Amino acid sequence: MAEKLMKYSEAVKKYDVVFGLETHVELCTNTKLFCPAHIEFGGEPNTQLTPVSLGLPGSLPVINQTAVDYAIKLGLALHCEINEWSQFARKNYFYPDMPRNYQISQYDKPTNGNGYLDVELEDGTVFRVPIERAHIEDDAGKNTHVGGADGRIEGADHSLVDYNRAGVPLIEIVTKPIEGAGDRAPEIAGAYMRAIRDIVRALGISEARMEHGNMRADVNVSLRHSPSDPLGTRSETKNVNSFRGIEKTMQYEIRRQAAILDDGGEILQETRHWDEASQATAGGRVKSDADDYRYFPDPDLVMLHITKEHIAEIDAQMPEMPRERRNRLQGEWGFNATEMRDIVNADALDLIEATVEAGATASGAKKWWLGELSREANAKGVSLEELSITPVEVADVEKLIADGKLNDKLAKQTVAGVLAGEGTPAEVVEKHGFKVVSDDGALEAAVVEALDANPDIVEKLKGGNMKPMGAIIGAVMRATRGQADAKAVTKIVMEKIKG
Amino acid sequence: MAMPTFTREEITHLGELSRIALTETEIVRMQGELNTIADSINKVQQVATADVQPTANPVPLEAYLRPDEAEKPLTQEEALSGAPVKEDGMFVAPRILGEE
């Protein structure tokens, strides 16, 4: 049964949106949070386990130093207060993918509390998202449902459990209720998630690949009539695993809840999930006292002590954060804000930076990556990174142009050759004999021929009308099979006319 | 806080929460036993005033942090050696109802 939805524009006009995000980021440590089992994506099932991560009787957890350091890094990046003493607690609930039937997670004493993240939107607006906490916890295993349609839980006959993922370290970043976002709430949610992804990648603490489940979010949405009202009842949409999904979940929940409230109904406090197929959130479980997780300090672990000195050590090694880096590069490259956003949206920042480092000008690098190469990537349906041309090769082509050895047309053919796997730019040029004709008699002859064939153009040029120059250059290019240097052609034409 | 009393409903609920399918007989018997025990342990509240710090671990230690170095894992055969039911290198769970 399709749910009643209010038009989005109407919903955000009538109601004030409050939302919150709980983002799970899987850390790319070598081993698990509480045991020395190596972590690898896509290994044979149940081969990345020690007695600890399989929850065998008698096994005990020991905290991974690197996971803690990664949490501190993230805490610093999110301007959090890093607590000198933090504690792991047990969150008790039964589920077949949980080896101990409790999750070890930080509860009332997390490592990171109280921070914020400034999120830049498409139009350059900066929105500050307040962070409640960023705590460390361990992941569960994976269930595969067998016997039902397309691996869905409904109608499945039984499930197969692989505990390889059990014990993989996660950081859960919890925002405070985000208010004042208005109709831009979904956009802010998406931009926040992208910013988190960029930060954890820049820190090197997670691969943050949503398609691998390295990153997923629970989206909480509630509505109220006015910002002065108390918070409304919220829904919690669990485990949304794409940026678009997060924005769509937000839009859908705003429209769904507005329709219910408009009809005088009540929002159920429930967990829901985003269904990509129907582009809707579906109702899950109503919150009840079955959610009594019976948190208590894990008696197998003792207090985690993080000294100021250790935080300072990590702080000294912090890489530049993505937003600061963008601002710096924008200044260095002399682009305007729109140009910079285009670069970021095209995922070309790293590539352009590397191309510039290899000797190209910023505008030259941008021209290739956002022009010819973006079209090529689009056509092939791959990312820019996946194209078979490197930033160094792009810079080489730019250098050949600057040295007058290639013109634009030949440069494009050279790039096409590199993309086709014919070798480096130099090898492609060599193979095809690309050569700009600029100073020999052949060029002058071609110019003379072209002028002779177009006496009317010669008249115009003599009269000071330079517009038809292009036609002459075009004719010379045809005659030299594209190898003429346009500047040289112009120079000869001007001499002939004056002469 | 008032003396806790265990009602039948409460014990049934606790059985569900702790995944034990208690029988009627057990629930009735446990009700009597737990109320007797509760009476005698409830007095901890008398001295547990707000100014007292809780002790989670009797020997005050701070956590030792392990270097992020891998050790030999269990083989798949060892991991599955105790499995009541297994299939394709995995543990078999009966039908899972509920959410992911």
Place this chain on the structure above:
Amino acid sequence: MTNATEIVKLTAAEMGEKVRNGELSSRELVQAHLDVIEAAEPTIKAFLKVSSDEALEQADAFDKLSADEKAAMPELAGVPIAVKDMIVTKGIETTAASKILEGWVPPYDSTVVERLKAAGMPILGKTNLDEFAMGSSTEHSAFQNTANPWNTGCVPGGSGGGSAAAVAAFEAPLALGTDTGGSIRQPGAFTGTVGVKPTYGGVSRYGAIAMASSLDQIGPATRSVLDSALLYEIIGGHDLRDSTSIPAGPRPAAAAAREGARRDLKGMKVGLIREISGTGDAFEPEVTAHFNACVKMLEDMGAEVIEVSVPRIDYSLGAYYIVMPSEASSNLARYDGMRYGLRVMPPAGVPQTAANMMSATREAGFGDEVKRRIILGTYALSAGYYDAWYGSAQKVRTLIIDDFNKAFEQADVLVCPTAPTTAFEFGSKIDDPMAMYVNDIATIPANLAGLPAMSIPSGVASNGLPTGFQFVAPQQKDEVMYKAAAALEAALEDSWNGPVWQKMNTPWLDGLGA
């Protein structure tokens, strides 16, 4: 020396010495004990599993070592040992005396078992206990009742009744136990043996099946104080796999025990714990009488005896019966029919789901006492009651620790009877959980405060059953109690003209002589 009866009546230290000087091989030691086990088990039933083949294999491997290699090993090298079935042994079935784990063969060794193996100590088998160590009589074992070797109609105490009975009956010279509220010490008192709970964190818990993590501690069950000290030094010391393990080596217990055997306690202050010094109604008169006689002996050896107070000790039973079931309810959640052990599908008519399978498995696999504690612990941790119960109990722990700290400002070691009574008859308390719980009144405080404590035999009552005397020392001062206990043991044995077990009838050893 080929007489099994003579061999098994040696102390473990003597056995170790005879192995070192070539009088006995480890294989001979193992075989002598296997012979006793075969003769005694029909009566005593201390073992859930006897690992004869593995033990003989380990003994042979040890016997093949060079003299130099043997000389570099601990004093107890080559001496066999029994292990409580609460402790994980690779390749040897480990059940915690529960149907829910029946048939489970662990793919790994606990740290203590690794250390025993490294010390060349063959493992004779796994001893009986109350299911998941929950009980004070071993009657809560899912598999069998273990008899008290002093009177087979009585319980051996619990939860480590199997380890204590095995040592008392000469089936093993040494055994390991786990002590959460007295599970090593109270069976020690009931069977006339020495039971020690080291300082919390002194012995690694890695591989000890968890009951209540903040209270559990592995320790030795032996027939002499020195044997206990030697075993403790082998299993004790820091372990990187246990976050609650103290980063230090074991305390110098053996040296302290040897010093104590000289029976000079001048300069030592012994504190009688006023609240549990044997004066209440709960204490049998002979328990109190033996206790007082022992205190006199300590005084005669030069100790200064004073009375100290641990005023909030009255709240320890309440705190214990909140903390212990709370932690146990969580620790035992993993037994759900998914990864190891028992699986029971729900009855017909009930949906065959994973959740219902777990509930059916746990209903069928756990015994009454375990279920009772899980339900109690689940309640104590639940949102509405956490502060009143679990939170309060944690605060009581703080108060009890404070009280003990003050007492230890006045005394070096504290003393009290180990248990208010001698061993009781089978079935006499099984239906009254509260009566069973009260039996642990004198042992529980040391677990709440993480203190080392030990029980040694203080005499035999007119009912023919032994009584126990308990020492409690400050954290990380285990050696102090070893010294005092060794002195008292020497004085007592002098007064008895030999070890307390000479007063015990051992019909199962008859006929083993030749």
